[in-house]
Amino acid sequence: MSQGFTSSIPVPLPVGQGGTGKTSATAYAVQCAGTTSGGAQQSIASVGTSGQVLTSNGAGTLPTFEDAAGDGVIKAWVAFTGQGTVAIDDSFNVTSITDNDTGNYTINLTITFATTDYCFVVGVNRNDATDGSINNLYSKTTSSVRVSTQSPATTVVDVLTVSAAFLGAL
Amino acid sequence: MKSFLIKNTDKTVSVAYCVSKNKIEEGLKVPTDSMSDEDYNNFLIKKTIPSDAVSYREINTELIPADREFRNAWCDALPGQQIDIDLEKAKALKLDELRAERNKRLSFLDSEYLQKMEAGEDLTQIKAKRQKLRDATNALKALDVASQYNDKAKLDLIKQLSNDKVLD
Numbered sequence: 450m451s452q453g454f455t456s457s458i459p460v461p462l463p464v465g466q467g468g469t470g471k472t473s474a475t476a477y478a479v480q481c482a483g484t485t486s487g488g489a490q491q492s493i494a495s496v497g498t499s500g501q502v503l504t505s506n507g508a509g510t511l512p513t514f515e516d517a518a519g520d521g522v523i524k525a526w527v528a529f530t531g532q533g534t535v536a537i538d539d540s541f542n543v544t545s546i547t548d549n550d551t552g553n554y555t556i557n558l559t560i561t562f563a564t565t566d567y568c569f570v571v572g573v574n575r576n577d578a579t580d581g582s583i584n585n586l587y588s589k590t591t592s593s594v595r596v597s598t599q600s601p602a603t604t605v606v607d608v609l610t611v612s613a614a615f616l617g618a619l
Numbered sequence: 620m621k622s623f624l625i626k627n628t629d630k631t632v633s634v635a636y637c638v639s640k641n642k643i644e645e646g647l648k649v650p651t652d653s654m655s656d657e658d659y660n661n662f663l664i665k666k667t668i669p670s671d672a673v674s675y676r677e678i679n680t681e682l683i684p685a686d687r688e689f690r691n692a693w694c695d696a697l698p699g700q701q702i703d704i705d706l707e708k709a710k711a712l713k714l715d716e717l718r719a720e721r722n723k724r725l726s727f728l729d730s731e732y733l734q735k736m737e738a739g740e741d742l743t744q745i746k747a748k749r750q751k752l753r754d755a756t757n758a759l760k761a762l763d764v765a766s767q768y769n770d771k772a773k774l775d776l777i778k779q780l781s782n783d784k785v786l787d
Contacts, residue, residue, distance in 0.1 A: 500648040525646075529636075534685045537620075537636055542646040544666040545637040547625070551690045557635070557666045559646035592666065604719075607687055 464489065479503065481511055524567075525558050526614040531573070531598070532607045542615075552598040552605035553587065556613055561592045567617025569594050573608040582608060621663060622680050624695060624702065626673040632693050632702065634683055635667045678702070689774065696768055706764035706773055713781035714759055721752050721786055728752070755785050 462468025464482075470489025474480060478492035497503070497514025505512050525542035529535065535548045547555040569589070573582050575598075587595040598608045625633040640659045644651055654662075668675050682701050684693070692708035732745050759780040764773055 533687065534680075534683070535634070535636060537638055540638055540642065543638060544643060544646075544663060545635045547633045547635040547667065548690075549633045550631065551687065555633075559643060559666065607690070 461489070463487065479512075484509075520618050521616070523614050523616055524560055524562075524619060526612075527556055528610060528612045529554075530609070531611050532609050538610070549595070550605070552607050553595070554598075554611060555593055555595040557593045558615065560619055562615075563591070563618045565589050565591055567591075567615060569613065569615055571596055571611065571613040573598055573612070574610045575600075575606070575608050582606070620680065621660075622678050622683065623663075623667060623675050624678040625668060625675045626695050627669075628671060628673055630694060631691070632695050634678070634702075636680075637663045637667060688778070694768075701769075703768045704774065706767040706770060706777070709774060710759060710762060710764050710777055713777050714756060717756055717759065717781045717785070720783060721755055724786060725749065725752050752786060758785070 459466070461470055461472045464470045465487045469480070470483060474490075475492045475496070477496045479496075480490050480492060483489050483491060491511060493503075493511045493513065495514055501514040501516055503512050504515050523541075525540075527540040527543040527546065528538045529540075529546050530538060531548075531552075531554060535546070537543070537546055542559045543556060544559045545557045547557065549555060569586070571584050573584055575582050583599045583601060585597045585599065587597050589595075594613075596611075596613075597605055598611070600606050620639060621637045623635040623637070625635060627633060640654055640656075641651055643659060643662055644654055647654075664675075676695075678700065684702060684704075689704050689709045689712065691712055692705045694703050694705045694708070696703045696705065728745060728749050732742065732749070735742055735745060759777065762773075762776065762780065764770075764777070767773065
């Protein structure tokens with residue numbers, strides 16, 4: 450003989466009982482806690498778009514998705530080997546690098562800057578403790594830069610590695 | 620990874636090394652594997668090949684020489700997939716390097732020469748040294764490599780004749 454069982458599970462299951470306090474949610478939406486410790490969970494208003502970041506709007510307000518592209522953010526970077534077998538070691542928003550000549554390389558960007566006033570920072574490693582390198586900006590467009598690397602004696606030389614980063618408005 | 624050999628207006632060649640399709644998709648913020656091979660190829664060409672390039676072709680990275688000693692003499696002159704080396708340019712490159720080193724040594728000798736002259740010392744030896752330095756490029760200059768490409772024996776000879784030892 451089975452014993453009778455009476456269920457009285459509330460729908461929606463409250464947060465206090467391990468539920469969400471909701472009967473449905475927006476597909477793919479980020480869920481936040483309720484406005485009180487036991488209040489029903491809340492979906493943020495938008496699921497955002499690819500590449501956006503979730504930004505806090507402070508206590509008492511739901512966060513929102515927004516574009517990550519502040520001008521202080523690095524928009525593209527690359528590290529590549531410039532000697533022997535030239536190769537891109539790693540990169541972001543860089544389509545290719547071009548070996549033009551000894552110590553002369555073009556970095557071709559996937560993105561396009563609004564103007565040529567963007568900032569471009571480059572560092573090289575010559576693997577030579579006694580001799581440094583002078584890096585000249587050869588030419589610059591909104592989507593590429595060409596650099597040459599020289600020894601202090603102004604001889605153009607291949608360098609072991611080149612690292613470059615790009616900042617500015619797109 | 621795709622690579623392109625680009626022929627420039629001055630008959631030199633550039634070699635472009637491209638990132639993978641997934642890297643481009645990441646940059647463009649489109650879903651992984653959403654780009655067709657054709658779109659990927661067209662994007663690389665648009666972003667990489669200069670508008671003033673004479674021509675370009677895809678090249679297998681295994682055919683790109685790792686030895687860059689004659690990098691500025693690379694060209695695309697002969698039929699075939701390889702990168703060619705223009706011996707005339709290779710010779711000119713090495714002559715320039717040899718002359719630069721020779722001139723450095725000559726200027727050292729010049730000051731030594733003046734000191735000895737002022738001191739009234741014998742200049743025979745130093746004159747002979749200077750003449751030897753001036754003649755150091757003669758053998759390389761005389762080497763006939765006009766319109767020749769990729770000849771390893773000749774390239775080795777160019778290296779040998781431009782070695783600093785010829786200045787000693």
